Structure formats: C-alpha cells, structure tokens
C-alpha cells in the first residue's frame with residue numbers, strides 16, 4: 209500500500225511540475241535533415257497539457273522523424289524541442305532517461321519484445337524502473353491489460369497475436385508507468401475497421417483517464433477527426449494547415465481538401481520528381497502528344 | 500590512355516574508401532567494446548540476466564562441444580598411437596593427447612564451434628531486435644539496450660567459453676583414452692602416469708584456460724557488435740551473421756598464434 213501511495217504521489221508531483229509551463233510540448237523552428245537531405249524545415253507547434261493532437265501528412269513526410277525528435281532519439285539540425293520545459297537535445301543521457309520515464313511511445317509496428325510473453329512485455333517497464341513486489345506488478349499489469357481488453361491473453365507470446373492485438377499490447381506497455389506524454393506512431397495502420405475503432409477509443413480514453421497528453425502521427429483522417437482536439441498537417445517539411453477538427457472540416461485550404469477528400473493530385477504531386485517523360489522513354493519527337 | 504588513368508583513379512579511390520571504412524569500423528568497434536564494459540554494472544548485479552545468457556549460449560552449446568570433443572579425442576588417439584609407435588614410444592600417448600588438447604585444440608576448436616553455434620545466434624537475436632525496432636522501443640522506455648541486451652550476452656559468452664573449452668578437452672582426453680587404452684591396448688597406468696608427469700598445471704592447463712578466456716572475449720564481442728551494428732533488414736542481419744562467423748574464426752586463429760608465441764616460446 210505504501211508503495212502504491214508513493215507511486216501516486218510521484219505521479220502527482222510530475223503533473224505539478226508540468227503545469228509550470230502550460231505547454232507540455234513546445235517546438236520552435238525545428239529543422240532536421242538526414243545527412244544533408246532536409247526532412248523537416250521550420251516546424252512550430254505548441255501542445256497544451258491534456259490534449260490529443262494529431263499530426264498528419266503523407267508517407268515519408270517526416271512524421272516518425274518528428275516523434276523521434278520529441279523523444280530525443282534524434283537531434284535537431286536547428287531549432288528546439290521542449291518537453292515539460294526542458295530542451296530535449298540539451299539533456300545528458302541520465303536526464304533524458306528521466307524524462308523518457310514519463311513518456312510512453314507506441315511504435316508503428318508495436319515493437320513488442322518477441323522473447324517475452326504478453327504479461328512480461330507489459331511488466332517490463334515496471335520491473336526495470338520500480339522495485340515493486342511481484343504481486344503488485346501482477347495487479348498493475350492485469351489492470352493495464354484489462355483496459356485494452358486483453359487480460360485473457362497474458363500468457364500468449366507476441367508471435368501468436370494478430371496485428372490489432374499486438375498494437376493493444378504495445379499500448380498497454382506504453383502506458384504501464386502512467387506517462388504524462390504518450391506518442392503514437394501511426395496507431396491505425398494495417399488494422400481492420402473494428403480494431404481501428406477500438407484503438408481510436410482507447411487512445412482517447414487512456415489520455416483522459418491518465419490526465420496525459422497525446423501526440424498521434426497518422427494519415428487516417430476520418431478516424432482521427434472524431435477523437436482529437438487539434439490537427440496539424442505537414443507537407444514538404446513544414447506545417448501547411450492546422451486547426452480543430454471543425455475548423456479543418458470547414459477549411460478551404462487546397463492541401464487539406466486534397467488530404468481529406470483523398471484526391472490523387474493536388475498540392476501534393478502524384479508523381480515522384482522524375483526526368484522529362486519524353487526523354488525517359490527515349491522519345492525525341494512529337495513530345496506534345498504525350499505531355 | 501586517359502581511360503586507363505580514369506579507371507586507375509577509380510580503383511585508388513575505391514581502395515582508399517574501403518581502407519578508411521575498415522579503419523573507421525575498427526575504431527567504432529573498439530569504442531563499442533569499452534561502452535559495453537562501462538555499462539556492464541547493471542547486468543553484473545542482476546545475475547539472472549547473465550544466467551539466462553549462460554543458459555542460451557553455454558548450456559545449449561554443450562552437446563556440440565561434448566560430441567566434437569569426443570571425436571577429436573578419438574582421432575587424436577588413433578593418429579597419435581600410429582605416429583608414436585613408429586618411434587617405440589606409444590606410452591607417451593597420454594602426454595600427446597593431453598598436451599595437444601589442453602594447449603591448442605581445446606581452446607581453439609571449442610571457440611570455433613562456439614562462434615558458429617552461439618556467436619551466430621547472439622548476432623541474429625540482437626540484429627532482429629534491432630530490425631524490429633525492439634532496441635529503439637527499449638531506449639524510449641529509458642532502458643539502455645547496451646546495458647540490458649548487449650552486456651548480459653557478452654558476459655554470458657565470456658563466462659561460458661572457458662568451461663566449454665575445459666569440457667571439450669576433458670571429452671577429448673576421454674576419447675584418446677578410449678581408443679588408446681580400451682581398443683588398442685596401451686597400458687592404462689602408463690597412459691595416465693605419463694600424462695601426469697608431463698602436464699604442468701600453470702604452464703599447460705592455466706595457459707589453455709587463459710587462451711579460451713581471450714577467445715571468449717573476442718567471439719562474444721564480435722557477435723554482439725555485429726548484431727548491434729547490423730543493417731536493420733533481413734538481408735543486413737544475414738550478412739551480419741556471416742561476418743560474425745568469419746571474423747570470429749580469423750580472430751581466434753590469429754590470437755591463438757600471438758598467444759602461443761608468448762606462452763610457449765622455446766620452453767621445454
């Protein structure tokens with residue numbers, strides 16, 4: 209019981225610390241490139257505590273990169289990322305790990321530990337970071353599994369899970385330590401419509417129940433519109449549109465229009481940059497007919 | 500002529516690039532080695548982590564080590580007897596079998612087997628954990644993958660290796676005895692007493708253990724490094740496994756020459 213109370217108190221303490229700055233995550237003029245290839249060019253975001261925020265954009269536009277910058281796994285080329293008032297890239301390893309203990313991240317493909325059972329996967333962060341007795345770890349793990357509806361699957365190995373179940377186990381593991389900030393990398397990709405709705409609900413419910421803040425990277429417009437508080441659209445490394453779901457629906461922005469209506473061509477070109485088509489096919493004359 | 504010059508320049512460039520790459524990788528590997536040592540604290544105090552790895556790399560290698568040791572001993576018994584009896588000294592069979600196993604064959608062959616049985620498994624495991632983002636996920640959970648995944652596997656290998664080499668030699672001596680004494684009929688007492696008289700504990704046994712310890716460090720280090728450094732794709736992991744086996748074999752044989760030349764030069 210004592211340990212429970214300590215856990216609770218430390219949780220409260222962390223929350224109070226976060227309220228010092230009312231933006232849990234502040235990103236200013238963030239630029240990043242992979243070995244000279246620019247991916248993000250000047251991103252600004254301010255995410256208040258308690259919100260669920262979606263970041264949308266096409267594949268390869270740098271969404272995962274952005275999450276990894278927030279989590280401190282990559283260093284910005286310029287600009288800064290602040291989480292709970294601390295500049296992430298300025299932290300030493302120990303401080304960074306202290307910050308990450310208050311973050312949970314759901315990876316695109318779950319990233320469950322394949323040599324551990326469902327139970328041990330969810331127990332992993334608890335065992336690594338707390339000295340709780342095994343009986344209490346068992347209670348906490350079963351509570352988390354109950355929340356994602358998989359209490360009965362505790363003894364399965366990850367290889368025996370379907371995609372949706374694996375995602376839910378990963379979600380339970382991500383929130384095992386009751387994080388203040390949860391990052392989701394494409395939580396909806398590759399799920400059937402039922403699992404998709406289930407995960408969407410879970411993300412919202414967990415966020416509100418834990419009093420956490422969630423950042424969700426996705427390209428599923430319709431599912432996210434129903435459950436998030438705010439949406440950013442990223443294209444070509446910058447934010448091209450942002451707003452609440454209602455504002456987004458009412459938006460006349462051509463980019464938002466293309467994305468929401470799923471049009472093949474628009475501000476985001478359908479074609480990857482390519483040499484002139486006539487030259488490529490070896491045609492030297494009559495190019496007018498092909499263009 | 501200019502064409503020749505161009506391809507020659509290309510060749511030089513490639514050579515330089517390869518050399519720089521190799522040197523860079525060697526430096527990176529050494530830094531990694533020290534990182535593993537410095538971050539071993541947590542796993543050394545959590546014995547269960549290392550015990551698990553001793554189980555996987557040590558205990559599960561037992562069968563191949565014991566069987567190979569027995570066969571190597573059988574062959575040594577046959578060949579040794581055949582050669583020694585030409586000089587009328589078949590009584591020295593025990594000495595010959597024991598010395599060749601303790602000094603050379605035990606540590607070297609056991610390490611080669613260990614590299615292909617356990618080293619490749621370690622590389623595959625770490626490489627796949629990397630390819631499926633398990634290491635990144637662990638890092639995001641504020642758990643250092645070098646301390647939690649790499650260090651226990653490294654120490655598990657380092658601890659297992661000398662025991663495996665010792666068991667290999669023991670089985671080999673048993674095999675030599677089986678052929679020499681039981682089948683061929685060398686005198687039992689002479690077999691053992693000649694062995695006892697000529698095997699020196701510090702000079703032969705201890706040096707053999709030292710060798711297998713060095714090989715254990717080398718193989719384990721190569722295996723964890725190749726896994727950790729592998730390209731995170733199916734192809735990348737398979738290439739890393741090949742590199743583990745090849746590099747380990749070369750390292751074992753080269754180190755064996757260096758160690759032997761220090762340990763046994765010109766004595767007795």
Ligand SMILES: Nc1ncnc2c1ncn2[C@@H]1O[C@H](COP(=O)(O)OP(=O)(O)O)[C@@H](O)[C@H]1O
Nearest residue numbers: 242243247265266267268269270271272273274
């Ligand atoms: N490790 C890497 N090295 C070089 N380029 C990378 C690396 N990871 C991603 N990229 C490139 O950066 C861009 C953004 O990648 P990512 O953030 O994974 O996109 P998203 O998650 O939005 O699909 C892509 O064009 C990708 O090719």
Ligand SMILES: [Mg+2]
Nearest residue numbers: 271272316394
């Ligand atoms: Mg991605």
